[in-house]
Amino acid sequence: MIGAVLRARATAHGGSAKGRPETVMAESLYYHTGTGNSLWIARGIASGLGGADVLPMSGVLNGPVPPDSGTVGLVFPVHMWGVPALVIRFLERMKDLRPDYLFAVAVNAGQVSNTLVQLKRILAGNGQRLSSGFGIVMPSNYIPWGGPGPAEKRNRLFAGAEKKISKICDAVKNKSDMPVEKGPLWQRIFFTALYRMSFSHVHEMDGKFWTDDKCNACGICAKVCPVSNITLADGRPACNHGCLQCLACLQWCPEEAIQYGKKTPAYERYRHPEVQLKDMLRSGG
Ligand SMILES: Cc1cc2nc3c(=O)[nH]c(=O)nc-3n(C[C@H](O)[C@H](O)[C@H](O)COP(=O)(O)O)c2cc1C
Ligand code: SF4
Numbered sequence: 001m002i003g004a005v006l007r008a009r010a011t012a013h014g015g016s017a018k019g020r021p022e023t024v025m026a027e028s029l030y031y032h033t034g035t036g037n038s039l040w041i042a043r044g045i046a047s048g049l050g051g052a053d054v055l056p057m058s059g060v061l062n063g064p065v066p067p068d069s070g071t072v073g074l075v076f077p078v079h080m081w082g083v084p085a086l087v088i089r090f091l092e093r094m095k096d097l098r099p100d101y102l103f104a105v106a107v108n109a110g111q112v113s114n115t116l117v118q119l120k121r122i123l124a125g126n127g128q129r130l131s132s133g134f135g136i137v138m139p140s141n142y143i144p145w146g147g148p149g150p151a152e153k154r155n156r157l158f159a160g161a162e163k164k165i166s167k168i169c170d171a172v173k174n175k176s177d178m179p180v181e182k183g184p185l186w187q188r189i190f191f192t193a194l195y196r197m198s199f200s201h202v203h204e205m206d207g208k209f210w211t212d213d214k215c216n217a218c219g220i221c222a223k224v225c226p227v228s229n230i231t232l233a234d235g236r237p238a239c240n241h242g243c244l245q246c247l248a249c250l251q252w253c254p255e256e257a258i259q260y261g262k263k264t265p266a267y268e269r270y271r272h273p274e275v276q277l278k279d280m281l282r283s284g285g
């Protein structure tokens with residue numbers, strides 16, 4: 001499980017005017033994250049809603065299915081122009097839930113493409129209705145294509161994200177029913193084809209990871225991996241081909257010792273500045 005269960009829930013859903021406790025329909029936000037962007041956004045939405053449970057999707061994969069909740073939000077990064085594998089596994093686990101209001105946020109680096117349409121279809125196949133779906137652009141953590149960009153640009157993205165979070169909170173409070181956000185048609189056709197071609201190969205792409213001499217065998221990479229894909233053998237991390245390509249291991253390595261392909265030694269690492277390593281550590285299992 002990534003991170004401890006984060007309790008952003010406030011207690012103030014109140015009681016009835018007659019002083020009797022009301023049945024409270026809770027708000028639950030489930031997140032998946034590699035470098036903290038989605039966690040930061042989930043926390044921002046929880047705060048804007050006046051309190052909601054903020055829970056890692058990986059915890060649901062390894063633990064009990066949570067009870068029905070009034071409002072459910074899914075916050076996760078776009079991976080290869082679509083829904084990441086871990087989110088698909090999470091949806092399978094949650095398929096019997098019937099939330100009162102279901103919304104999603106696809107966190108991306110500028111190409112949300114068909115992700116939310118794909119998500120809506122998966123949910124519909126499970127008999128669940130996605131009432132709204134939003135994209136939020138944040139700094140890129142896809143280091144094989146370069147670093148996260150200059151600090152000014154990152155700060156502009158954070159400021160834009162805060163405004164979008166506020167709009168999302170308004171929509172959720174009003175239980176708005178609206179079309180999901182999506183990229184241009186050319187992007188959805190071309191990139192969806194790429195997503196379909198690459199999806200079944202993602203788990204073995206960890207073959208391109210390697211560690212340089214800076215590795216001190218601290219084991220942090222293994223602890224941040226949401227699917228326990230890393231083991232330490234002879235003091236060096238080894239991947240076991242169950243990878244999600246979330247890049248948490250590479251981005252959180254304190255020594256910047258994990259590389260992917262040839263170019264990453266020269267590229268800047270990225271982690272959301274308000275998310276800490278302790279938020280990312282698996283609490284077990
Ligand atoms: C394997 C991988 C694939 C990605 N694919 C896309 C993509 O198709 N479109 C996009 O806009 N961003 C893409 N990104 C960038 C992330 O979606 C973006 O940086 C996001 O904010 C990361 O959120 P996180 O910190 O919660 O993991 C990709 C990142 C990774 C690691
Ligand atoms: S986190 Fe980095 S330094 Fe620590 S074991 Fe993993 S690769 Fe080595």
Ligand code: SF4
Nearest residue numbers: 225243244246247249
């Ligand atoms: S091995 Fe690294 S990139 Fe793959 S799932 Fe684990 S943390 Fe993510």
